[in-house]
Amino acid sequence: MAAAAAAEAVLSSIKPVSSLASAASALTDEQLSILQFLCNKNLERAMRILDLGGVERVVAEPSKRTVFRVLGESKGCDQYVCFPKHFCSCHSFFYDVVARGEQLHCKHQLAARLSSALELCKEVIVSDQQLALMLLQI
Numbered sequence: 735m736a737a738a739a740a741a742e743a744v745l746s747s748i749k750p751v752s753s754l755a756s757a758a759s760a761l762t763d764e765q766l767s768i769l770q771f772l773c774n775k776n777l778e779r780a781m782r783i784l785d786l787g788g789v790e791r792v793v794a795e796p797s798k799r800t801v802f803r804v805l806g807e808s809k810g811c812d813q814y815v816c817f818p819k820h821f822c823s824c825h826s827f828f829y830d831v832v833a834r835g836e837q838l839h840c841k842h843q844l845a846a847r848l849s850s851a852l853e854l855c856k857e858v859i860v861s862d863q864q865l866a867l868m869l870l871q872i
């Protein structure tokens with residue numbers, strides 16, 4: 735799992751970006767090249783989601799429990815529910831990450847991690863009951 739540790743180290747080293755900069759320009763060349771190597775096409779796809787403002791951090795009140803909702807690019811699903819380090823409700827997470835182990839993260843998890851690190855997420859406040867209903871729909 736050296737690749738997972740390397741990806742975690744790079745993702746943890748990313749600093750917030752000023753609102754004027756684009757996501758790609760906020761990452762160093764080294765961070766970009768390591769993530770490109772480890773994540774392949776998912777980095778480009780995640781960056782596209784970030785450029786579309788496609789990541790929402792959903793915070794439930796009063797518990798402060800947090801999940802991410804990430805824009806989907808496939809037909810039939812507008813958004814996926816995502817726990818950036820552990821789970822995404824998309825098909826790629828189940829096939830490429832869990833079943834085949836070919837990817838460390840799906841593009842939604844990567845977009846959520848990058849968006850969170852760069853502080854580019856839109857924050858949406860919901861009730862704990864609304865969050866529970868959202869999780870029941872996965």
Ligand SMILES: [Zn+2]
Nearest residue numbers: 822824840842
């Ligand atoms: Zn996903």
